[in-house]
Amino acid sequence: MIDPINVQILAAILFGLGIAVVLTRRNIFFTLMGIELLLNAVNLSFVGFSRTFPADAGSITGIVAPLFVIAIAAAEACVGLAMVISLVRGRNTLDTDAYAGMRE
């Protein structure tokens, strides 16, 4: 039997890695992939916690919720990549600092 605390530690490490990728890297694709890594870490945490409850306490929730997260991540990747395509076709660079003017 796997110790649940180890699953949580692994999820926390992957979450920290995702945060580092999103905040550090300047390529647009790395930012998007960092977000996917964050979502994966949270899913792993959900499933790890679902193993610590008995079935009648609703531990199926910890397995159904990641399914919805996966569906929303698919929608997010779809729209995000379409935005990347339309951005890069206009400015022809992948550097996120080139799009800092979008806030004005």
Place this chain on the structure above:
Amino acid sequence: MLTVYFWLFSLIAVLCGFSLLTARHPISAAVSLIGVMLAISGIYGLLDAPFLGIAQILVYAGAIMMLVVFVIMVLNSAKDRTTPRGSSYSWIGLPLGALMSIVIIAGVGRSAEALTADPDAVQGTAQNIGRSLFTFSGDAATGWYVLFEVVGLVLLAAMVGAVVLAKRSLSSIEADEPAEGAH
């Protein structure tokens, strides 16, 4: 034996995560991320959630990462050598990520004794998940059915949004067609 597989998958996931952080090209980063996702789906299998592991491989490692690699290749950015890894101020993200990990581990570690694996936990098989998703009444959570339909609407809206975004960028290329809106 289960523990050995768990440590193996954990090692693969963390190493591929570091590879994602330090990769030079987006394609190698995408391959690293696929490695992370495959390792995590293996851990799902070890945690008695086989359906979720299969959905992870199908949707994440299959569909989403295929889309990402496809767009990277369409934009020809695998040859991009000009975008730096990070700027002098964006390296603050590394200690912030490490701090995030440490804070979460410390918070969860405070309740490490209460976190014990329950042998009565539900198996994440397709049967149990389907029963929980599609039953209106009974002891299953009834809110999932409505949520499931709403997720279908969200996916439809995302598809329409992606088509609209791609169409605008195409019509701005064709000069003979009057541009709709300011570009």
